[in-house]
Amino acid sequence: MPSLLRKIYPILFVTLIVFISVTLLIFTESFTSAELQARLQQQVEEELESMFPELDDSVDNEDSEVYTLLAGGETIGYAFLAVGTGYSGDIAILVGLEDSETVKGIIILSQQETPGIGDRITGDGFTGQFTGLNIDAVNFKQDGGQIDGLAMATISSEAVIDAVRDTAMEKVKLIEGVE
């Protein structure tokens, strides 16, 4: 029996170490994630204000996860988060709509694309193309849309385009359903 114990001891030891490590990290994450969430919320609000300068109030519709943006009591647009699957990890995009079919603008909130290649999706040259487009036109030019993808970064560009279009279509249905 002791010889068997000696054989499995390394396995047990490493298992224990990993278990302790994971417990410690889950514990830490529960503290930091709240802080992170609050900061993301603040960032979204700031970005929305730069996208809709006249914005003075917003209503967070919990069911559809769409913000209805108001100025002097009038609805001036909608905003929501879209998440695309990029080349290396999720891309979080804040999408603003002018009305139920026109894009006001998009902002990349977070991404982990390749530096110098995929991360060019955050540049104005790419995100600026979405401004004023009809939701149906959010697609590559060769696929009947109006957006030029980024050379060498097709997967990253496509992830953003697909996430914006698909989420927008889904949310528009919810917006129209409410009205």
Added chain:
Amino acid sequence: MASFAKEFSKGIGVSNPIFILALGLCPALAVSYSLDNALGMSAAVIFVLLCSNVIISAARKIVPKIMRIPTFIVIIATFVTLVTLVFQAYVPTLYQSLGIYLPLIVVNCIILGRAEAFASKNPVIGSIADALGIGVGFALALILISFLRELLGTGGISISLFEQLFNAGSLSFTLPAFSEHPLTIFVLSPGAFLVIGLLMALFKWIGRKKND
């Protein structure tokens, strides 16, 4: 106590990780373009080095020999992930500018090197001295490099790290005239190689002079 001081000073002088041992050069080259980065990176490395050295040294008698390296990596990775989570939540700008080099501390050869060469063979007190010495040596080297690079490359120094953390005032000054035409190459990659290379040569020269 004498040996504590000896272990500590060794890391700063005769076995300085950057200038003498030439370890951990990848993060040193990549993040040293600003003093803020250097301070953040140093803090992260000292924390991880100290914690992993203490744990590894304390557990050195129960770690199975064949599982030594995996165990060290798990312990180091735990502390690195912890630092990454904390940086992400509390100092987001630093987290952004350190980028991939923060999680890459896991494979930083200084830390694994100290775990394998020192902490796994020595008692806890000595390992603390070793970690602090090597950590402070790394920090001083990084601060010196980034000070020169930021000064020459942007024509001034600005530190905003403490402002973000404790709402203390930010520290900045610029060299008049020079800041209008800074030597931009020093904040770019070639500048890192130039500065580190010249400093290494300087420290080698000083070392040789001392021996004579």
